[in-house]
Amino acid sequence: PAAAGASGVGKSSIPGVKRIIAVASGKGGVGKSTVSANLAVALAQSGAKVGLCDCDLYGPSVAQMFGTNERPMANEHDEIIPIEAHGLKLMSMGFLLEDRSPVIVRGPMATRYTQQFLRQVAWGDLDYLVLDLPPGTGDIQLTIVQTVSVDGSVIVTTPQEVALIDARKAVSMFAKVNVPILGLIENMAWFEGDDGKKYPIFGKDGGVREAEALRVPLLGQIPIDMPTGQRGDAGAPVALVSPEENKVSAAFHQIAAG
Numbered sequence: 001p002a003a004a005g006a007s008g009v010g011k012s013s014i015p016g017v018k019r020i021i022a023v024a025s026g027k028g029g030v031g032k033s034t035v036s037a038n039l040a041v042a043l044a045q046s047g048a049k050v051g052l053c054d055c056d057l058y059g060p061s062v063a064q065m066f067g068t069n070e071r072p073m074a075n076e077h078d079e080i081i082p083i084e085a086h087g088l089k090l091m092s093m094g095f096l097l098e099d100r101s102p103v104i105v106r107g108p109m110a111t112r113y114t115q116q117f118l119r120q121v122a123w124g125d126l127d128y129l130v131l132d133l134p135p136g137t138g139d140i141q142l143t144i145v146q147t148v149s150v151d152g153s154v155i156v157t158t159p160q161e162v163a164l165i166d167a168r169k170a171v172s173m174f175a176k177v178n179v180p181i182l183g184l185i186e187n188m189a190w191f192e193g194d195d196g197k198k199y200p201i202f203g204k205d206g207g208v209r210e211a212e213a214l215r216v217p218l219l220g221q222i223p224i225d226m227p228t229g230q231r232g233d234a235g236a237p238v239a240l241v242s243p244e245e246n247k248v249s250a251a252f253h254q255i256a257a258g
């Protein structure tokens with residue numbers, strides 16, 4: 001029921017999972033999945049046990065970003081056993097599809113799938129379960145935060161006004177359902193040219209100003225970076241690269257440490 005989430009009643013934690021972190025964005029294409037994947041990898045590299053649940057049924061990207069097309073099996077309790085890659089436990093609609101055909105399900109089914117991902121996956125003991133939410137602030141996002149007790153949310157935006165407007169909506173959605181907001185990440189903050197200059201392609205410090213205006217912490221600024229995009233496509237997130245060698249990796253490791 002809609003009222004249950006707002007009061008916190010009816011939410012459950014996931015047995016064995018210490019902290020659930022939701023990564024959200026108002027708008028699609030701002031790098032939410034890239035941030036989820038890299039934060040999860042950075043947390044795992046710091047020694048934590050980490051799971052990543054791709055809650056985007058209609059545009060799953062975790063299979064691609066982790067370079068695996070394995071199919072999950074069920075255990076004797078009829079729970080789905082998550083796929084393991086790069087030291088993380090993963091679940092995504094992408095693992096369940098025969099081919100890359102689109103998922104065609106209406107709202108109630110989508111809700112059921114989403115709940116199944118949270119409740120019927122054998123996540124085991126985890127320090128962190130990172131939820132890569134679908135973009136937007138609709139039914140599915142509400143279902144998720146009302147199904148499980150989310151300890152904190154991270155909101156991803158680009159510096160562009162169109163993205164900031166929607167990031168604002170995401171912040172207010174989490175505030176309404178009493179999910180603590182850990183902070184904002186400004187992705188695609190600039191591009192650093194060979195000349196060492198920073199070019200703010202999508203505008204300068206939009207996320208910084210927005211975080212101030214909303215009074216939420218700014219967790220970091222992530223530049224546009226070719227290895228970040230390429231490694232995402234190639235199934236080996238940039239946070240696997242040594243932080244000394246790549247600034248984006250360094251930024252994710254710093255955010256994960258904080």
Ligand code: ADP
Nearest residue numbers: 028029030031032033034223224225228229232
């Ligand atoms: P969303 O989950 O918000 O839809 P994605 O994480 O799928 O966004 O990112 C959209 C595209 O932009 C992907 O191709 C991704 O590799 C790329 N991308 C995201 N962040 C960066 C970045 N900081 N530098 C370069 N490419 C990026």
